[in-house]
Amino acid sequence: MDTILGPLYIAVSWIIVQFHSFYSLIFDKNSGAAWGLSIVSLVVLIRICLIPLFVKQIKSTRNMQALQPKMKAIQERYKSDKQRQSEEMMKLYKETGTNPLSSCLPILAQSPFFISLYQVLSHIAQNKTVGVIDQPLLESAQKAHIFGAPLAAKFMDSAEKIQSLGASVVDVRVVTIIMIVLMSASQFYTQRQLMTKNVDLTVKTPFMQQQKMLMYVFPIMFAVFGINFPVGVLVYWLTTNVWTMGQQMFVIRRNPTPGSKAFEERQERLRAAGKLVEDPAAVEAKQAAEEARQNRQQPKRQSKSQRQTGGAAPAGGAQNRTRAGSASGAGQGAAKKQSLEKKDAQDGKEKGGASGSRTAKSGQRKGQQRPKHPSKK
Template sequence: MDTVLGPLYTAVSWIIVQFHSLYGLVFDKNSGWAWGLSIVSLVVLIRICLIPLFVKQIKATRNMQALQPKMKAIQERYKSDKQRQSEEMMKLYKETGTNPLSSCLPILAQSPFFISLYQVLNHIAQGKTVGVIDKPLLDSAREAHIFGAPLSVKFLDSASKVESLHATLTDVRVVTVVMIVLMSLSQFYTQRQLMTKNVDLTVKTPFMQQQKMLMYVFPVMFAVFGINFPVGVLVYWLTTNVWTLGQQMFVIRRNPTPGSIAFQQRQERLRAKGKLKEDPEQVEARKAAEAARAGRQQPKRQSKAKRQVGGAQQPATGGGKKPAQEQQQKPEDAKPKQAGGSARSTKSGQRKGQQRPKHPTKK
């Protein structure tokens, strides 16, 4: 691998040395700030060069979004035949010139630089010159510390190796664990933001399921592989994750995927500022949708006591329930009780009085 990537080792080491010379004018040349900021600047430079690939990635995502209705139709048509469904999906990608793996282009483009930086720092940890890093620069890089941890050591390195670089194993492991946790959280938030805000959730596709899986796989990968990487590589990885997060937040806010939550939020912001021009039909359709959503509000749930009171006040047509007129007579029936009589006796007297005319009829 050293033979194949040798020129890239030289390029990466040269870039780091140039930034180190620049930051050496401000900080101590042997300090972790000079070497650490050189690695961060390498990340920024690489990501700026990868912006065209990022733009291509956005276009590929838009093409995938435009194919969502057709992909959904294929899923519904061949939902019982997964193999035929996959074949039709691949056929659709080929006809439209869409590559679902285009979202991985920035990661694939970074891989050679990542491997080269890993090898450069690995050579420094072993005390070997690499690229344009000669013996004086090698000694300076080996002595550079970030928060007490040398750039060239790993989480699993022995205590004797760490102590030879004037550091403690506890400092190295604390710094390594903190960086791995930050890397995992930034990657998880980046994928979660993509899935919850910038994807049309009304249509489920294999691509969306793949992104959802990566949201949980990448943090685990960082935790597993991070303990085998030098601190300098963790600085590179954390910096590129933070860059990706900020870049994605900018794109989601300014150019979100149509049909996503972020797109609706952007439309509302433009509408509030008066910058969104809508056709009369679109305005009527939006108002009708809002009215429909307002009309679909669920009724408030009543307690059992309120339901019983409400049921007693409703007139009944049968089933042994008292008619409304009889319920309205209850306050009047209570008046004789206030005069000293009994409401119950008054009622019974009234009933007897109503039954008296019936006796002659029976005779």
């Protein structure tokens, strides 16, 4: 490892020494401020050099979000043919100019510098010269403390080793725990900001689930590995997390992802400042939708009995209608009864007339005597 990364050890140690020479003009050369600010300046220099990769990472991330529906369609279409699926994916990446590895470029580019700084600080803790750091600079770096913790000390170091660096176990562990918590919190906030503000919520893709998972995985990784990092490396990683958070806040505010919450907020700011020219048809449609929303009447609240009867009128009205219906029904029944009685009377009269006529006829026949036949006389 030392042989492969030897040139980087020289480069990283040389940059730190140059910044240390500058800050020694302001602070004590053996102070933690001079050496700590040298490490912070190293981070800033590296991150400035990585800005083009960061811009490429943003574009790649957005392209991957936009391609998720098409990628899912390809996976469903060729789920039984993995080779054809891979070919179609590569074809899609080529047509759209998207590189899936672009989102990892800043981290990959930082990794060699991170490893080199870790090895430089480890050599300082072991009292070994490294790169351009000679013996006088080595002794000066060993005397540097940040809030009582030596730059080369770790959370897991023994009490004897920490005492050899001129510090106490309590100071080292308190400082390292605080820095690890700040590292994890800054990483979590950065990832959460990306998920809540700079993601198009109208498109539900597996990429969003991956980002949500990373939001919880990365802080846990920092907390686990941070206890094995020297204080100087914790300074490096905390600085780069803060830089990433500020850089992302700037990008989200000035160039948010279309369809995201940050994009809507930016549109409102531009609209309020009069810098946004919108389509008149879109403005009219928006105003009509807003007026319709304001004029929409909310349904009246109903009681439980009304909901059970399907939203019927109040109980008093129902009772009045019931009484009116009963009265009308009773009136109809009385009229029907009268008509039936009248009909029966008419039928009785007809029957009586018919029987009377038959009786009269029989009486007449009885009163009349047939004349006798002349021969019987």
